[in-house]
Amino acid sequence: MDKRHKANERKEILAKLNEIHDLYCEGCFLKATFRKEFGKTYAQSFCINQCTVGEMIKQYGEKLTGVSRT
Numbered sequence: 042m043d044k045r046h047k048a049n050e051r052k053e054i055l056a057k058l059n060e061i062h063d064l065y066c067e068g069c070f071l072k073a074t075f076r077k078e079f080g081k082t083y084a085q086s087f088c089i090n091q092c093t094v095g096e097m098i099k100q101y102g103e104k105l106t107g108v109s110r111t
Contacts, residue, residue, distance in 0.1 A: 047108055051108050051109065054101055054104055054105045055105070058098060058102070058105075061094060061097060065094040066088070066094060069088075071087070071092070072084050072087075
């Protein structure tokens, strides 16, 4: 895989991550409620470990890490 192809793949993954975040995470009621009631750390932990969107974001993050290393 050449550098240009890796860069394009990386850009596509980042664009998809931004799209997912903008579509699902911005204005999320659970995130806002947990942040208000339990704090930022708890809200982030919930999003990363228990939210289905967080799971999807983690999968794209793993792809991004794989592209960066190869």
